[in-house]
Amino acid sequence: MHYHHQTIVLSEHPNQSEYIAAGKKRREWISVSGFSGSAGQAIISKTAATLSPIAVTGCKPMRNWIPIGTSSQQVLLMHRRTIKWLMDRFRNAKIGIDACMISHDMATQLLAKLNAKWSRLVFPSQNFTDLIWKENPSSLQRLFIQFIGFTGREPSSKIAEVRQWTRMQPPAVPAYSKSAPTPSHMHVGTLITSLSNIVHLLNLHGSDIPFNPLFYAYLFISLDKVILFLDSSKLTDDTEDYPHSQD
Numbered sequence: 001m002h003y004h005h006q007t008i009v010l011s012e013h014p015n016q017s018e019y020i021a022a023g024k025k026r027r028e029w030i031s032v033s034g035f036s037g038s039a040g041q042a043i044i045s046k047t048a049a050t051l052s053p054i055a056v057t058g059c060k061p062m063r064n065w066i067p068i069g070t071s072s073q074q075v076l077l078m079h080r081r082t083i084k085w086l087m088d089r090f091r092n093a094k095i096g097i098d099a100c101m102i103s104h105d106m107a108t109q110l111l112a113k114l115n116a117k118w119s120r121l122v123f124p125s126q127n128f129t130d131l132i133w134k135e136n137p138s139s140l141q142r143l144f145i146q147f148i149g150f151t152g153r154e155p156s157s158k159i160a161e162v163r164q165w166t167r168m169q170p171p172a173v174p175a176y177s178k179s180a181p182t183p184s185h186m187h188v189g190t191l192i193t194s195l196s197n198i199v200h201l202l203n204l205h206g207s208d209i210p211f212n213p214l215f216y217a218y219l220f221i222s223l224d225k226v227i228l229f230l231d232s233s234k235l236t237d238d239t240e241d242y243p244h245s246q247d
Helices: 026-030 073-086 104-115 128-132 157-166 196-203
Strands: 006-010 040-045 047-052 063-069 094-096 120-122 190-191 218-222 226-229
Touching: 026 040, 026 063, 026 073, 063 218, 073 104, 104 120, 104 190, 157 218, 190 196, 196 218
Parallel strands: 006 094, 047 063, 094 120
Antiparallel strands: 006 040, 040 047, 190 218, 218 226
16 A cells, blocks of 8 residues: 555546536545535645635535635646645655546646655555445446437447547557557557546436436447446346447
8 A cells, every 4th residue: 555645535536527426526525514516625634634625605614624725617727726735835745646536647747746846646556535435325326228219329320430530540659760650559449438428429328426317437449349347237138238239
């Protein structure tokens, strides 16, 4: 297990989606009460807990929580404010954050800033909030197929368009290479993390999020396969082989 001095608890979901189910609202749960806005970050150390909210209108301050201040509506600026706050207070620090909750580009930018203070990000193998949240209200709602009369198109035709887009992508040749592209440089598939795009492509609906047809999953479309990554308990006899039938 990684040892670190501070832990950042984010509001985001691994799919980088603004739609968050009750069981994924880690920052709201760890805040105990009061701050239930849709965006913000909690910073926790051994001796203090700090909150960087975006939307906390009408919320009362929480005991033992120190507000950093309100940033703009842009998530990038919120991350930068949090990192600046940490840089002003800590040196040679290890700051833990769930790698699934932050994009590669964002992590690269934050690492560059932290290195200036001889600090770095640490990516624990497990989200510590999940380890202590024993009564997490996870969703086990089943998926169902949205029929062609409602969607207007079969999934196979939309998947064919994704494959065509994949084939059209330029080879991933390193900038320093002077050699001609080889088959290993060609794109072989597309990983889709956007929940709304997954629902649209497969004509599948769920109810992981209240009043919303989305469900948590990842979709990989290769040139000859369709693979859906999700909790298998949400599948029924009708939906278990459904993604494979669209190959």
